[in-house]
Each structure stands twice: as C-alpha cells, then as structure tokens.
Amino acid sequence: MDLDCKDRHAACLFKETFCDGGGSLKIWKRNCPSRGGDNRSSVEGITGRVFSFSKGAFQDVLENNYESLHVLNVERNGNIIYTYKGDKGHIFFGLYDCKTRQNEHLYTFEKDLQVVSCSVNSERTLLAASLAQSTKEGRRNELQPGSKCLTLLVEIHPINNVKVLKAVDSYIWVQFLYPYVESHPLSENHLLLISEEKYIEKYHIQVTQEDGNRVVIKNSGHLSRDRIAEDFVWAQWDMSEQRLYYIDLKKSRSILKCIQFYADESFKLMFEAPLDISLSDSGFKLVNFGCDCRQGQEKLSKHLTLCVFTNHTGSLCVCYSPKCASVEQITYSVFYIHKGHSKTFTAALGSAGTHVTKGITFLNLDYYVAVYLPGHFFHLLNIQHPDLICHSLFQAGNNEMIDMLPHSPLQSLSGCLVLDCCSGKLYRALLNQSYLLWFLWNTCLDCEKMAALHCVLSCGRGLRVLEGQIIQWVSENVSACHSFDLIQEFIIASSYWSVYPETSNVDKLLPYSSVLTWNTDIPGITLVTEDIELPLMKVHTFKGYWEKLNSNLEYVKYTKPHLHYNNSVVRREWHNLISEEKTGKRRSTAYVRNILDDAIKVISNLEARNLEPRLTPLLQEEDKHQRLLMGLMVSELRDHLLRHLQGVEKKKIEQMVLDYVSKLLDLICRILETIWRKHNLHSSVLHFKGHGGAAEFAVFHVMTRILEATDSLFLPLPPGFHTLHTILGVHCLPLHNLLHYIDSGLLLLTETAVIRLMKDLDNTKKNEKLKFSIIGRLPPLIGQKICRLWDHPMSSNIISRNHVTQLLQNYKKQPWNSVIDKSSFRVEFLPLNYFIEILTDIESSNQALYAAQGHDNVDAEFVEEAALKHTTMLLGL
Incomplete structure (x- = not known):
C-alpha cells in the first residue's frame, strides 16, 4: 500500500485469496499454522477458498458430488479432514496436509451414513469416527439394532481392523489429543469421547508395529479410560492449546472449568470461575469439536452463543450472547476474566421490524475479539485494554466493511479459523492492515480514529513502513481530533507497542494511551460494566500461559492503584x-x-x-x-x-x-x-x-x-x-x-x-x-x-547594567573620601561622575575578587562610555 492510502479503495477486512496448483482437492491456507496452531507472526489477513479442483485421481468423483463435500475437523497441526460421498453412496474420508499441500485418502465406509464427528491421530495411523444412521425416509437402519450412533476406531496404516468404541442411542463426538512433541511416533494415543449424555471420557490407546510399518492396536479388547467430566451443559475444545472448557450447574450457578492436557499423558483441572449467566434451559451445546455444518440459520439466530478465547498475553475472555428475542436491538456480554470485570453491549439493529435471521459469531483475533452479526454489525473489541470503550471499533449498518464480509452463518473454530457453513469456505480471520489504514484516513468519528489507530499499531508493531504511513496520517491530521490529542496518542501508543512483546506485565507499568477517561457516546452502542468474581486457581505451580493468567489475576486482586508510569x-x-x-x-x-x-x-x-x-x-x-x-x-x-x-x-x-x-x-x-x-x-x-x-x-x-x-x-x-x-x-x-x-x-x-x-x-x-x-x-x-x-550600544547598555547590579548588590555606603583623579573624566556630568567614582572605588577595593570573576574588561570606564552612548542615542544627538 502506498503512502497515499486515503485515495485508495478499501480492501475487505478479511482478504480472500484463491488457490491454484496441482492436487485433486486443494484446500488452500496461507501461513499455515505450526504445531499448536499459533499464527501470531502473520501480519496480513487472508481468507482462502477451501476447495478448488484440478486434474487428479478424485476429480470426477468430486466434481459430481460437490454438495456432499464437507470439512469435518481441523487438527492441531493444521491438517484438514473432510468427507464426500461417492456415486454409490459410499463415505470417503480424506486428509489435506497443509505442509505438503497434498491430499490423502484415509478410509472408505461402504455404507450411506451420516458422519457426526471424526479425528485422526498425529501419525495418521488411527482414525476415530462417529456415524449416525441415515434419516432419509425409507432407508433401513445401517447400524446395530437399537443404536443411534456408532463410534469406531480404525487402523489405517495400513487399513486393518475396525473396533467399535460405542454403539449407543445418543450422539458421540471424538477428538484425538495432540502432544507438543511430534518428533517420534508415540506408543500411546489418547482419544476424547464426548457424549450427548453429558460426560467426557479419555481413552488410552496403545499401538505397536508389526511386519514393518503395520500399526495395530494393542489389547484392543480392553482399552483403559478415564472419566474427565460429567453432568456438564456446555463444553469447548481448544485445539491449539489442548484445553477443555466446560460448564456445570451448581445450585443454578454456571461454573466454568478448564482442564489442561499435557504431553506426558496427564491432565489437570486449572480453575473454576463462576459466570453470571443462566444455562439451565439452554440444552446441550458443544464448541470446536469438529465442524458442524448442519446448523440452520433459524437455530443459530434463536439459540445462545458461548465461547472462550485466550491469547499468549494471559488473557481469558468468555463471550456470551443470549437467545435473541428483540427485533430492535441485540445484547451480548464479554467477561474479561483477566481484568476482573465484564461488559454488556447493547447494539441497535436499525429500523423497527428488522429481523435477525443469523446468529452472532465471535472470532479470536489475538489482541481483539470480533463480534459479527451478518448484515447488521461488526464490532472489534480490544481485550488487552478494554477499560475505555474508545479502544474498541464498532461498525454498523450498510458500509464497506460489513458488505465485504460473508453474509451467511459463520462457525468459529480453534485459533482464527472460521467456517462459512453455506459456501463451505474455510477462512483464517486476520485483520487486514490495508483496510484499517484506509479506514483511518476516511473515518470522521474521533472514537473510530482512536480505535483504528490502536488496532493498526497492535497488529503491525515493529513494521517501520506501516508506522511511516501512520505518521503521514498524523502529520496531516494534527488538528482533526477534538476528543484527544492525536500526536500524544500516537507517541504513547506506538512507544508502548514497540517494547510490549519483550516481557510480560509491561501493560500494567507503561501507559498505552494518553486518554484517562472517555465520556463521549458511541453511536448505536450502550454499555454496562460490572465487576465479576475472579476464578479460583486449582493448581499451585504455573508455566507459560497459566503463569501469565495468574499474574493478571494477582494484579486485579491485590493492586488497587494503577501502576502506569507518569512523568x-x-x-x-x-x-x-x-x-x-x-x-x-x-x-x-x-x-x-x-x-x-x-x-x-x-x-x-x-x-x-x-x-x-x-x-x-x-x-x-x-x-x-x-x-x-x-x-x-x-x-x-x-x-x-x-x-x-x-x-x-x-x-x-x-x-x-x-x-x-x-x-x-x-x-x-x-x-x-x-x-x-x-x-x-x-x-x-x-x-x-x-x-x-x-x-x-x-x-x-x-x-x-x-x-x-x-x-x-x-x-x-x-x-x-x-x-x-x-x-x-x-x-x-x-x-x-x-x-x-x-x-x-x-x-x-x-x-x-x-x-x-x-x-x-x-x-x-x-x-x-x-x-x-x-x-x-x-x-x-x-x-x-x-x-x-x-557590537551595539544596546548591548553595551545591558552589559553595563548587569555589571553595575553585580557590584552594588552588597554595597554599603562609606564616608566620602574621594581619591579619584577627576581629570580622567572627559564630561562634567555630576550625577554620572559621582556614580562612576563609587564604582571605581568598589573595583579598586575588591581588585582580587574582581579579577577572579573575569569581567571581560567591563569596568567603570566601560559603564561610563555605555551610559553616554545610550543617552546620546535616546536624545537623538
């Protein structure tokens, strides 16, 4: 983007790039996540089309069955599992490797079944799949009698045995755990089973190699398992960080809990946090356990939305949108648990009678949470510094930002991944700096200038070229903001972001904004802020993210005055x-x-x-x-x-x-x-x-x-x-x-x-x-x-005055005893003569001190000459 960005057309906030190249099923993702799915090093927003077709082994099958093509899961290493149906109704399982950009056929079920959930282990030797019987009228039950859902564990390296894990009258979701260490094959794999009957189990699956590379399940007749959680009403899986969040009800209170899974097969309950929300009549809800493309628009708009977001700074946000009942406004809440308060936002939907036909989507964008209601609004909430509402960006109505975003229901996945449920496109939602810069040049509201400035600096910190474009905007708009000083805000915010990544807790010690209070209303937004109960940490030693979260909680708990540095x-x-x-x-x-x-x-x-x-x-x-x-x-x-x-x-x-x-x-x-x-x-x-x-x-x-x-x-x-x-x-x-x-x-x-x-x-x-x-x-x-x-009479006059002032400041009048040779004076001007005699007497009696001070040949004679020249000049003679 060149410097004259104000004259350029806005780019979409989420930039869409289409793929090319070989491969039968191309699933395109730029800046593919590393182990752990962390993509913070990327600075350019991208959205990729999930599927495009070129010549390959499955081309005919895919082109004829495009509508049956579905993404089922995105594993921690970035690999995507998908299914599609063949001409005979067979279910094909495929995997797209984000590193090699190649597709791999995993398994085929020669039955027409509905896939509920699917996961593959990191070595691609085991496939777990949960299948439901077809609901088409006249279709016979493909599963075991009396069962609604069949959960299978398949040996796929090479294809060997199939083991039934569950055959029950309730839905089951499956998810393999992915350890941080993937340098060598694991002798034991771990699989989570999540039941609609409100329990979660962890299966321990030992594998062994036979006949070379043939991997088989050891002791498949009896797999040990642990009960992880039970009696919960809501659960969310964080794929990138291997964390399980779930909520159970205690005396009608919603208690959020988190279990951290480790590479050494252990897991710990990390915290319990009470939430001021009611889930007693909301039914059973799962988040991030695969991709659920079966959610209809009606279901999305009428049911609550709840999700948990974290980032590397130790933030913990719970985003909650209750069931939508009003046609004029919609409400959602964000619990900034790491800050000790919550904010409830109420957004106007425009003219009366406007119906909400799509649900709210919350997106995790590192330092921000995006709240998107297709066709109505897009809010970008600053979770690192949520104290002032002006640090968050609120867009509503018909504008380019909202028009360029997908208008169909969106499903937020782990990390920054978003699935468009209607088109089947998979997006990596990152902020587009080019659009934000364009927005910075063109917005008129002070609150939007403030929010966009902080957003650009946070997502592009350290980029000198980007900073140069902001400096150009600042230099041309120094008087454009009335609610805050633009130069102050830019200097403070940019200096803060230049050192922020170097160490934790800097955000508590350095100012990030020149604004202390913000009293101006945000159009179309009302806000209520409330203190919340802090979570109870259930462990005593912390590392990584948990150490930073605990530090944030300790700050909220024990530090009342702000510690931000001031001059x-x-x-x-x-x-x-x-x-x-x-x-x-x-x-x-x-x-x-x-x-x-x-x-x-x-x-x-x-x-x-x-x-x-x-x-x-x-x-x-x-x-x-x-x-x-x-x-x-x-x-x-x-x-x-x-x-x-x-x-x-x-x-x-x-x-x-x-x-x-x-x-x-x-x-x-x-x-x-x-x-x-x-x-x-x-x-x-x-x-x-x-x-x-x-x-x-x-x-x-x-x-x-x-x-x-x-x-x-x-x-x-x-x-x-x-x-x-x-x-x-x-x-x-x-x-x-x-x-x-x-x-x-x-x-x-x-x-x-x-x-x-x-x-x-x-x-x-x-x-x-x-x-x-x-x-x-x-x-x-x-x-x-x-x-x-x-060299001027004025200058001599000033020098003389200073000299006289210095000599006379301690002068005490002495009895008259003139020893001065009056013949030395050229002008008979008695007041001046008398004054010069006094100065000469002082100089002669304090000659040592006078010489030590070094007056650059300024003496009584110099004073006399300067006085006469100045008088002559004043009289015009």
Whole structure:
C-alpha cells in the first residue's frame, strides 16, 4: 500500500485469496499454522477458498458430488479432514496436509451414513469416527439394532481392523489429543469421547508395529479410560492449546472449568470461575469439536452463543450472547476474566421490524475479539485494554466493511479459523492492515480514529513502513481530533507497542494511551460494566500461559492503584535542577553527569537504529536542558520498572528503557521529517534571513502542536527542536506575536538560536528591535554571553547594567573620601561622575575578587562610555 492510502479503495477486512496448483482437492491456507496452531507472526489477513479442483485421481468423483463435500475437523497441526460421498453412496474420508499441500485418502465406509464427528491421530495411523444412521425416509437402519450412533476406531496404516468404541442411542463426538512433541511416533494415543449424555471420557490407546510399518492396536479388547467430566451443559475444545472448557450447574450457578492436557499423558483441572449467566434451559451445546455444518440459520439466530478465547498475553475472555428475542436491538456480554470485570453491549439493529435471521459469531483475533452479526454489525473489541470503550471499533449498518464480509452463518473454530457453513469456505480471520489504514484516513468519528489507530499499531508493531504511513496520517491530521490529542496518542501508543512483546506485565507499568477517561457516546452502542468474581486457581505451580493468567489475576486482586508510569517525578526534579542552575547552586556533579550520560546513551541508541540521513537538524545540538529531561526520564522509568518487574534482568530493563525513550524521540523526529519532506523545505530555512511562506508556516504549526503535546505529558524533545522552532517562528510571526509565543512558553529560546540570530541579522532598526527584545528575555547568564557578541550600544547598555547590579548588590555606603583623579573624566556630568567614582572605588577595593570573576574588561570606564552612548542615542544627538 502506498503512502497515499486515503485515495485508495478499501480492501475487505478479511482478504480472500484463491488457490491454484496441482492436487485433486486443494484446500488452500496461507501461513499455515505450526504445531499448536499459533499464527501470531502473520501480519496480513487472508481468507482462502477451501476447495478448488484440478486434474487428479478424485476429480470426477468430486466434481459430481460437490454438495456432499464437507470439512469435518481441523487438527492441531493444521491438517484438514473432510468427507464426500461417492456415486454409490459410499463415505470417503480424506486428509489435506497443509505442509505438503497434498491430499490423502484415509478410509472408505461402504455404507450411506451420516458422519457426526471424526479425528485422526498425529501419525495418521488411527482414525476415530462417529456415524449416525441415515434419516432419509425409507432407508433401513445401517447400524446395530437399537443404536443411534456408532463410534469406531480404525487402523489405517495400513487399513486393518475396525473396533467399535460405542454403539449407543445418543450422539458421540471424538477428538484425538495432540502432544507438543511430534518428533517420534508415540506408543500411546489418547482419544476424547464426548457424549450427548453429558460426560467426557479419555481413552488410552496403545499401538505397536508389526511386519514393518503395520500399526495395530494393542489389547484392543480392553482399552483403559478415564472419566474427565460429567453432568456438564456446555463444553469447548481448544485445539491449539489442548484445553477443555466446560460448564456445570451448581445450585443454578454456571461454573466454568478448564482442564489442561499435557504431553506426558496427564491432565489437570486449572480453575473454576463462576459466570453470571443462566444455562439451565439452554440444552446441550458443544464448541470446536469438529465442524458442524448442519446448523440452520433459524437455530443459530434463536439459540445462545458461548465461547472462550485466550491469547499468549494471559488473557481469558468468555463471550456470551443470549437467545435473541428483540427485533430492535441485540445484547451480548464479554467477561474479561483477566481484568476482573465484564461488559454488556447493547447494539441497535436499525429500523423497527428488522429481523435477525443469523446468529452472532465471535472470532479470536489475538489482541481483539470480533463480534459479527451478518448484515447488521461488526464490532472489534480490544481485550488487552478494554477499560475505555474508545479502544474498541464498532461498525454498523450498510458500509464497506460489513458488505465485504460473508453474509451467511459463520462457525468459529480453534485459533482464527472460521467456517462459512453455506459456501463451505474455510477462512483464517486476520485483520487486514490495508483496510484499517484506509479506514483511518476516511473515518470522521474521533472514537473510530482512536480505535483504528490502536488496532493498526497492535497488529503491525515493529513494521517501520506501516508506522511511516501512520505518521503521514498524523502529520496531516494534527488538528482533526477534538476528543484527544492525536500526536500524544500516537507517541504513547506506538512507544508502548514497540517494547510490549519483550516481557510480560509491561501493560500494567507503561501507559498505552494518553486518554484517562472517555465520556463521549458511541453511536448505536450502550454499555454496562460490572465487576465479576475472579476464578479460583486449582493448581499451585504455573508455566507459560497459566503463569501469565495468574499474574493478571494477582494484579486485579491485590493492586488497587494503577501502576502506569507518569512523568510527575521527572517534572519536579527537572524544575529543581533548572532552579539550581539559575541560582548558581548545583548538587553533586556526579549526579548530573550520570543523568547526562543516560541522555548520551539514548541518542546513541536512537542513531544506531536510524541509518538514513536526517533532513532536519535534530540531535546535532547540545541543548543541555532537553538532555537533562531525557536523562531524568531514563533514570525514573528504569527505577519504576526495577521496582515492579520481578525476575527480569536489570540489563534487559535498562535496554527496554533506552528503547522506549529512543522511540519517543524517533517518532517526533519522523513526524517532523515527514512534514518537512512534504513541503520540500531546504537548508536555507535554517537561517534567520528572509520571510517564511506557507510551507514554513505549516511546519511551524506542526512543531507547535508537537510542543503542546509533549509539554502536557512532560516528554523530552530531540535536541535542536527548540532552535528550529524559534527560527521558523521568527520567519513566520510578526514581532508582537513572536514575543507573545516566547512569553507564554510556546517558543523556548536556546543559546544556539540566539547566537545565530545575532550573527545572521544586521543592525537595521527592525532587527535592532527584535534583537533587543530577545536579549531582554534571556536568563541573565546567557544574556551576558550573548550581549558580548553584539557590537551595539544596546548591548553595551545591558552589559553595563548587569555589571553595575553585580557590584552594588552588597554595597554599603562609606564616608566620602574621594581619591579619584577627576581629570580622567572627559564630561562634567555630576550625577554620572559621582556614580562612576563609587564604582571605581568598589573595583579598586575588591581588585582580587574582581579579577577572579573575569569581567571581560567591563569596568567603570566601560559603564561610563555605555551610559553616554545610550543617552546620546535616546536624545537623538
């Protein structure tokens, strides 16, 4: 996507790409998941058409039986199991290998049966299938008498025996467990059986090799099994993480439980969490135990939807949509268990009489949960930072985002997979950055700008090109937002995401937004937030995800005040250092030196990351005040993280702090570079001569907005920023406006800028007025230094005044005893003569002190000459 993204047509939020290539049954999936199904490294959204046909062994069968082609399951390694019916009604089982992109025939049942569920082990040696008798009128019962569902275990490497696991009058679902380690064949496989009679069992299946590669079941007459759960009303299988969630009812309370399965054959009950929802009359419901294409639209729209989502940061969300009864609005809830509260959203459906014919789909999109009601709305909920509603994106009605999404019922599978039940297409739902950038350029609502900005940064963190496109948008829209400061929000959010993946708990310690409260309503959305009971963890040692979840729960449980870092301490300490500098007092030089050394590290770190030459003269100037501020921020932020980040190496924290502060400065530099490049400014702008045009004024305006944004947060600016800002201010502003900017603090005079001003401008009447106004506003120490560079009566006058003030500040009147040779005075002006005599007397009596202070040949005679020249100038003589 080029930089001018605002002029491009929007892409679909979920991008669809069609496959090509050989293979009889092509199931296309880009960025196929690795073991565990984790696809977080992918940054581009894709949706793939499940089936396309080309020449191959099964081409005729498939083309003639397309309607019978169904996806049954997507295993943890990404392989897809599907079935289709042959001309004679036989059921064919096939597997698509996502790594080799080849299809493999697994097994054929020579009976016309309905497949309820199917799973294959990781070695593809065992196939578990649950079959139901055909319901077509006049068709005889194909199963054992009295049974409704037959569950079989088949040896398929090569095809050998078939063992009946269950023959019962209730539906059975099957699922093989997939261990993390797949480097060698397992001697024992584990199979979950989920019964409609509300129990779950785990079968232990030992296998052995005979006659070479022939794999057979050992002790097939008696397979040991464990009862995992019973008396539940709802269950969900997390394929990628090998977790089982289920809900049982205790005294009409819905208790969510989770069992974690491990590679060493063990399993543990991890937690119990009460949910404030009623499932007593909802019937039996399963999620993610294969693909159920038989759900009708009517069933989807009238029955509740419940699912659990997690991600690698330790989040745990329960998404719940009750039965839909209203034709005007629909309600759903998200329990942010890792945050200790729930949010209930009520979305208007538009005009009265609008009927909901399709069910809500919840999608897991890493840092977000998408809530989609075909034809009505698409909501993108921020689960990492759900505190403010403006961090979530709400789209409703007729717009391009909703129009481009599938309008048929969707079934969410493990990970980011989604099945379109009508078309049979399988999607991997990932956010499309191109569309989000287009949306960022074109939306008008502040809440949508805020949400889209955070969404783009979170799903494309670390991508410099993407960040550059956002910077262009920021630089052209600095005044477009009324509810928040766009520059502040971008700097804080982007800096946060630049270091967020490095360690856990950073989200609790670093600010991710400049907005503390949001009081503006979101059109069409009402929201109720409630505290919830935290889950009771049933284990005592945690690893991986569970350690992060437990850390989140501990934070909610014991940490009441927010621990987000702010610069209040830095502000106070910086003002103290500046005050000490003005009064000539300064604490130990070692303390100040350490602070300045931290600033040097930041600038070195920043320059090492930026290999391109800069257009603007930033980071090339000393600017001690900004370096002090920079070093203080490094020092205070490092102490803050060291206090609260337990178990993280000090060296890692120090590098994280340097990266964070460097990122702040880099973003400011890049915003300025972008606007500089846009207006094609050149080096002549860096001199005080000449007048500024529209380009200089545009850059000056952006710099002023940057200054306002950083000042309220008390963030450092790159050295050289204030000098450049002053130069542009002199170019663009009338004198009275310029002085007003200086007096109000919007323009900060630096020594470099004033020295350049004195050298660049001649002594015309207009320039003299400007120079004198500038010098009069400088701190005394800098003012004295600057005056010595300006050979002008005004400058001499100022030097003389400062000299006199310094001499007389401790002067005590002495009895008159004139020893001065009056013949040395050229003018008989008694008041001046008397004053000069006093100064000469002070100088002669304190000659050692006077010489030590080094006054650059400023003495009573210099004062006399300056006074006479100034008087002459004032009288016009």
